[in-house]
Amino acid sequence: MTATTLGAEQVGAGGGRNLEAGGPRKPRGNRATEPGRSLGWKLGVVAIVAYAMFPVLWILSLSLKSDATIADGKLIPREITGQNYRDIFTSGEFVRPLINSIGISLITTLIAVVIAAFAAYAIARLDFPGKGLLLSGALAIAMFPPVSIIGPLFDMWRVTGLYDTWPGLILPYLTFALPLAIWTLAAFFREIPFDLEQAAQVDGATPYQAFRKVILPLALPGVFTSAIIVFIFCWNDFLFSISLTSTQNARTVPAATAFFTASSNFVNPTGQIAAAAIVVTVPIIIMVLVFQRRIVAGLTAGAVKG
């Protein structure tokens, strides 16, 4: 108990320091240096972090427990075992879905970002008839409840042979991810001064060269942002995966964990499911950590006098 309290204080102190470090950039930041408010901030941060992290910690704890102690209700495992992780990587029920997840998510992200970059560029730069319709249509699709198209999609996929294949999941993922990516990227493209492109054209660039050598490098933060959004959307999807697959041919991890079998028929595979949940969280964490450095504001600073 003492250990937990100490940990919480450390988290709080860290949070407070971050706020103060951010102070000079935000005019209001210095409020946090007042003792009363500072304490309030720390407590608030601790509460939010604890609330958000507790389920994750619990899952982590479960994944490290042995079958015998899995239901003991303790956060700190009595003994730590890697058995659940060994099990999921040897049983064959997890590795193939993991490959499916990585493959399908990466392919979808790549296609979505490339198409969205061109579409968003056109939307940001050109005035063409039906632009408003296109944008609102894209938004409507993004807001459409996926569950309402699952039934028809199931039938169509059975007929067309897309059922239980990678393209069978990539297509519906693209449908929902593209509008998001287009909207995000269009917002980034609009921020880039039009003069830069005209300067590139005068300097001898074709429109495509101007896009590739000037606009795209400047829109990289936006490209990474939308890539992350799309990737996480595909990675986390359960609905399409559970409905449009029947074997490990295309089933992704979220759906596959529901089909886990334990070593004996009389035990729930709770430990393995927890281990799988932890493993699938890792790529997301890595992705955000890697890309957050690229998502820096102010990349266009110095382009034009503003």
Added chain:
Amino acid sequence: MSSITMRGITKRYADGTEAVSNVDMDIADGEFVILVGPSGCGKSTLLRMIVGLEDISEGEMKIGDEVVNDRAPKDRDLAMVFQNYALYPHLSVRENMAFPLRLAKVPDAEVTSRVEEAAKVLELTENLDRKPANLSGGQRQRVAMGRAIVRDPKAFLFDEPLSNLDANLRVQMRTEIARIQKKYGTTTVYVTHDQTEAMTLADRVAVLRKGVVQQVDSPRNLYNSPANLFVAGFIGSPSMNLVPGRLSGSRLELPFGTMDLPDEVAQRLAGGSGGAQAGERQVIVGIRPEHFEDASLVGDTSHGMTFTNRVDSIEWLGSELYAYLPYTGAEAIAQQLGQLAGDLDMEQSSGDESQLVTRLDAASRVEEGKQAELWLDARRIHLFDPETGEALARPPVV
């Protein structure tokens, strides 16, 4: 290097408004031409039509001997410096300047030598590896110019390049631009709303108003012999005094006195466009502030008019003295002057009283609030038709 020829260049928008109307202009090889006019006069649009960023609705644009109307900007071989510099923020100064060369697939060794030479000319050598964000305004301006000169283009185009700099730097960069243009001898078209830039830099200045070219001439000719009221009011600071006048024969009646036009003016009037008209007629008389003088300081007052007027206020600047004289009677041309003030983005003097701005010798002893005897050089007055605004008798260039 190349000449630029425009024939009947017109820019018409979808709603029928014309931003640029029927411009004919010949810019010689190596010439420095400045397009000047108040905001919204179409000067930037015209420049963008030369470079190809705006479509040409009508007319023919030639660079050298080639018609370029339908050519993309990249195929016109022109270099442009944008008002906001438009540097590529993700590239170093070196790569910014090398950008057009890389696109043209110039070999690496030559790119390096050309960029370094341009950097030397522009004093950017120490900053070659920095990003634009870490440069001062003046340095960014130099990089933008560097990007233009490394290419050795057919012409340089400048779109208000100095308007984002503070006053000191502006003067400095103005000299810099003049130096570089002289050094390379490249045809240059330069847009500005600042008449000082226009007068100091240009070989010839084109004054635009509402998309129509009013006069294309050397700075000296524009100042001494404006073709119409607009050019007269636009060029010169403080601007030319415009007062109503009544002309009968060679007698000119002004609100503050009457004079006989000198023979030379009368002759020009007879030979000019308003020539044969006999009898009385209304005119607008333009008098530059420096063509007034304290009568006591003028030896020979024969070729001018001496008059007495109250002095409202004076500004003594050491080398010269500005005296402001109130007079009445400007209502006769209030409508024309109001329109002119609107075109020039200036405020029109309100009320019945108008003010003459006179520049006198610093030795003058005129005093505020008292009557003063002033002399006006009749040989240097400008006469304009109140209806058309055209100059009636243009003084010779001095």
